[in-house]
Amino acid sequence: MKIGEQAIYLAQLKGLSRQEAIRNLKQWFEKFEIMPWWNKKVEELSKGMQQKVQFVTTIVHKPELLIFDEPFSGFDPINTELIKQEILKLRDDGATVIFSTHNMGSVEELCDNIALINKSVKIEDGATDEIRNKYKSNIYKIKYRGEFEKINQALGNQFKIIEHSESEKENDLKVQFLNGNSNNELLQSIIPVSKIIAFEEIIPSMNDVFIKAVEKSNKI
Secondary structure, eight states: OOOHHHHHHHHHHHOOOOHHHHHHHHHHHHHHHGGGGGBBBHHHHOOOHHHHHHHHHHTTTTEEEEEEEEETTTEEEEEEHHHHHHHHHHHHHEEEEEESSSSSHHHHHHOOEEEEETEEEEEEOOEEEEOOHHTTTEEEEEEEOHHHHHHHHTTTEEEEEEHHHSSSSSSEEEESSSSSSOOOHHHHHHHHGGGEEEEEEEOOOHHHHHHHHHHHHHOO
């Protein structure tokens, strides 16, 4: 069976009339630049092209619930971004989208809520931002101009310097609170001996969260 006919058949199974299926599918095929493959056979497609066709046949009837298993597998960066944007549009139009994926970068970009599973056991769940904040380590990144030795002395034993680098224009410093200190206390220590250019808390990525959560789970 040719790709176009197979896609029409699948769309009809999902409740579309043949006319609706053809119209909607051709719109999506043109959007994804795969119209030249309409009359080709499935076995002639590359993995990435097959994934595109599968995505189109999944969403052609505008379902309210979508479940994707590793939806970006087989895609190059350009097509990955294309699919991401379409998924976000579906979400914005009211669809509920569920991912099953090991790609924590995609989770961070796309997911409002997550459930982390290790060895078939749920070890974390909740809003993505809340979980990332839960695993933060009170580490701050500071860009400054000044002498590192003076800052080192000013910080004393209240803060731990994690990382330090210098350049001609500005220096970078990563500092961790040790005794429940506040942002103000850190700034009050540094400002008298340097010029602060940027100051921000480092929130762990979902990849970091996944590693920490799994390590913690495995120790229990």
